[in-house]
Amino acid sequence: MAQTKTNERTTEKQPLLAKSQPGRNARPVSLIYVPLHLGGTHRGASMGPAAMKVAELPERIKSLGFAVAQEIDIEVPHSVCWWDKDTQSKCVPEIHQVSEAVADAVETAMQAGNLPITIGGDHSLAIGSIAGAASYYKKNEQNFGLIWFDAHGDINTPDTTASGNVHGMPFAVSLGLGDEKLVNLKGFSPKVPAKRSALIGIRDVDPPERDMINQTGITPFTMKEIDHLGLGRVTDLALGSVGADVDGIHVSFDIDVIDPDVAPGVSTASRGGLSYRESHLALELLAESDLVRSIDIVELNPAFDVRNKTAELAVELILSALGKRIL
Numbered sequence: 013m014a015q016t017k018t019n020e021r022t023t024e025k026q027p028l029l030a031k032s033q034p035g036r037n038a039r040p041v042s043l044i045y046v047p048l049h050l051g052g053t054h055r056g057a058s059m060g061p062a063a064m065k066v067a068e069l070p071e072r073i074k075s076l077g078f079a080v081a082q083e084i085d086i087e088v089p090h091s092v093c094w095w096d097k098d099t100q101s102k103c104v105p106e107i108h109q110v111s112e113a114v115a116d117a118v119e120t121a122m123q124a125g126n127l128p129i130t131i132g133g134d135h136s137l138a139i140g141s142i143a144g145a146a147s148y149y150k151k152n153e154q155n156f157g158l159i160w161f162d163a164h165g166d167i168n169t170p171d172t173t174a175s176g177n178v179h180g181m182p183f184a185v186s187l188g189l190g191d192e193k194l195v196n197l198k199g200f201s202p203k204v205p206a207k208r209s210a211l212i213g214i215r216d217v218d219p220p221e222r223d224m225i226n227q228t229g230i231t232p233f234t235m236k237e238i239d240h241l242g243l244g245r246v247t248d249l250a251l252g253s254v255g256a257d258v259d260g261i262h263v264s265f266d267i268d269v270i271d272p273d274v275a276p277g278v279s280t281a282s283r284g285g286l287s288y289r290e291s292h293l294a295l296e297l298l299a300e301s302d303l304v305r306s307i308d309i310v311e312l313n314p315a316f317d318v319r320n321k322t323a324e325l326a327v328e329l330i331l332s333a334l335g336k337r338i339l
């Protein structure tokens with residue numbers, strides 16, 4: 013276990029120079045808690061929303077000057093399907109049920125003019141949140157882009173997966189590839205075109221995923237590009253790659269994109285990730301674009317965390333994504 017000396021505690025909650033300044037287009041926030049663990053092998057992911065509440069997520073959003081319009085707890089079935097090693101993708105009926113509820117909550121929030129933030133829970137919840145956002149844009153005849161932060165590709169299908177874990181598949185599902193029931197959520201597919209999708213921070217990619225990334229036409233930015241160009245430039249390039257004509261952007265942020273030294277509380281840690289400042293910078297720049305309309309923050313696993321510091325970081329990152337600035 014990691015040491016828990018007192019000097020390892022996270023920074024104080026309100027840095028001296030921080031200001032509450034929601035932008036001109038600031039929307040009230042809808043917090044959608046999804047204690048979903050059925051997409052992975054680590055049950056601790058189900059405690060993610062609770063840890064974010066302990067880290068005072070709603071209070072801190074309000075202290076930034078944003079209204080919290082609603083807080084919704086999505087019900088997740090108590091299932092033991094993750095023990096089933098025989099099916100190619102595990103817990104699909106249960107994840108489908110959760111995805112429908114998440115999609116409805118996200119779409120309803122966007123219709124009301126709110127900004128939905130989906131709090132995980134494992135990354136399979138993005139199947140629902142992206143379906144909900146996509147349905148909103150479709151009904152309004154608008155385009156949106158998808159910017160996905162992850163150490164992994166999350167672009168497996170039942171045909172390529174080695175584990176059967178659906179949290180390794182949500183990007184593929186959103187592009188229209190994979191289990192039919194999940195792909196056809198909300199009655200249409202794909203949810204987002206590959207040309208409007210970017211994947212940032214990857215460093216742990218399965219061989220079939222490499223082919224998928226190259227064949228689908230999404231825009232990938234590996235850790236090599238980030239080291240070479242800097243994350244500021246990469247974020248600008250990602251914004252450009254999803255299109256100058258989008259009406260909004262969905263940000264799907266897997267906390268495992270951050271280096272595990274900074275963010276240990278995740279289910280599938282991978283060395284060589286984003287630094288503390290890089291992770292903030294990316295979200296600060298996306299907030300400045302004024303295009304972020306919906307956010308996932310996923311894969312927090314308090315069972316692997318140290319003094320809740322990864323949850324505290326996740327809360328800070330949400331504030332940056334909402335437009336919290338140093339000056």
Ligand SMILES: [Mn+2]
Pocket residue numbers: 135162164166179266311
């Ligand atoms: Mn992921």
